[in-house]
C-alpha cells in the first residue's frame with residue numbers, strides 16, 4: 001500500500017531562517033502539495049542553551065510571507081501534536097525508558113571534565129563499544145552503584161548502545177543507497193537528566209515516527225545523523241515505517257567555493273535571510289526589506305538545486321508544485337547568485353499589472369515627500385509603465401521617475417557640457433513659442449508639431465531634443481520625451497524649459 005506523504009520542516013529556533021532553510025521548507029512544501037500530502041512544521045527547541053527569542057515568530061512570518069503553507073503545527077494544530085518539542089517531554093521520557101528497559105541504551109555519569117581528560121589522553125577518542133567499558137556508566141558499574149549515584153542526584157545522560165560493525169543502509173532518494181558502518185558512530189547522547197530533555201537526535205527521530213513522517217527532506221549537513229535515524233527506528237521496532245531521506249546539497253557562496261554564510265551577504269551586499277533579522281552581533285538584511293516580491297524569492301530559491309527538466313526559469317508556486325521532482329534535483333552544491341535573484345524580481349515586476357505596480361510605488365513616493373493623493377491612479381500607472389523596464393526593485397522606480405513629480409533643480413554636468421551650446425538658449429526660447437501653440441499636448445500630436453518645426457527650420461534634431469530633455473528631466477535620459485511631456489502637461493513643460501534656460505543659460 002502506498003503510504004500517505006507526510007513531510008516536516010523541523011527548524012530549531014536558534015536564529016533567523018537562512019535562505020538554505022527556506023529552500024528546505026519550500027521543497028518539503030512542493031513535495032507535500034504535489035502528492036496531496038501533509039506539511040508539518042515542527043519546532044525543535046530541546047537545546048535550551050541555543051534558544052533565541054523571536055526565532056520561532058520569525059520562522060512563521062517568513063513562511064507565511066513566502067506562501068509556504070503549513071498543514072500541521074503549533075499555530076495550525078493537528079492530530080499529532082504538540083508540535084513543539086519542549087512540550088513533548090513525557091513522550092521522550094517514555095521512549096528513553098523503553099530503550100533502557102530493552103538494554104538498547106545505558107546511563108552514563110562521565111562529567112564533561114572526565115570526557116575532556118579522556119580526549120586529551122586518547123587520540124580521536126570515541127565513546128563506543130570499544131571504549132564504553134572503561135567509562136563510568138551503567139554497563140561498567142554495578143546496579144547498586146548506579147542507583148546510589150542517581151539517588152545522590154548525580155547528573156547523567158542516556159546513551160544509545162550502538163552495536164559495532166553493522167552496515168547501516170540509508171535510502172536517500174537523491175544519492176541512492178548510502179551505506180555507513182556503525183563502528184564510525186559514537187554512542188549518541190539521547191537524553192540529559194540535567195534539564196530533563198532529550199537531545200536533538202532522540203526527539204527528532206521519535207517525532208518522525210510518531211508523526212508518521214514518510215520523507216525526511218533536509219540539508220546535507222544532516223546526512224551524518226541519518227544512520228542513527230535508521231538504527232533508532234530499528235531499536236524501537238519501527239523498521240516498517242522508516243522514512244525515505246533526501247539530503248539537499250549545500251548552498252554555496254557566489255564564487256562557488258564554500259558554504260554560503262550570513263557574513264558573505266554582509267560583505268557582498270545582499271541578503272541571505274528572507275526578512276531582516278537583528279541579533280546581538282548585527283542587523284542582517286532581508287529579501288523582503290530589500291524590495292523583493294515573495295513570488296520572485298520563491299522562484300529563485302526553487303531553482304537553487306532543482307530544475308523543471310528544461311530551460312524554463314519563470315515558475316510560479318503552482319508550476320513548481322506540478323513539476324517538482326527529486327530526479328531533477330542536483331547532488332552538487334548550488335551557487336547563490338544575487339544578480340539572478342534581482343533578475344527574477346525584475347521579471348515579476350514588469351509582468352505584473354501596471355496598476356498593481358503603481359500601488360506598490362505609492363509608499364515609496366510618500367517616503368520621498370510626494371503628496372501621493374495629488375496624483376490620479378491613471379497618472380501613476382502611466383508613469384510606472386514608462387520606466388518599469390529599467391528597474392529591479394520597486395524602490396528603483398523613484399530613481400527612474402522622480403522628475404515626473406519634482407522639477408529638476410540640478411542638471412547633469414556632463415550632459416550640460418555636451419549638449420548646451422552657444423545657441424541652445426535661443427533655440428529653446430523659440431521652442432517655448434512652439435509648445436505654447438500646441439493645442440493637443442498628448443504624445444503623438446505634440447511630437448509631430450515639434451519635430452515638424454525642427455525639420456522645417458533645418459535645426460539639428462539631437463541638439464534641440466537633448467537640450468529640451470535636459471531642462472525637463474535634469475539629464476539626458478529617461479523614457480520617450482513626448483510621453484513625459486504629455487504626463488507632466490503643457491504648463492509644467494514650458495515652466496521647466498524656461499527655468500532650465502535661466503539656470504543653465506547663464507552658467508554655460
Ligand code: GLU
Nearest residue numbers: 010011012044204218222
Ligand atoms: N532541527 C534540525 C534543524 O535545525 C532538523 C534537522 C532535520 O530536519 O532532521 O535543521
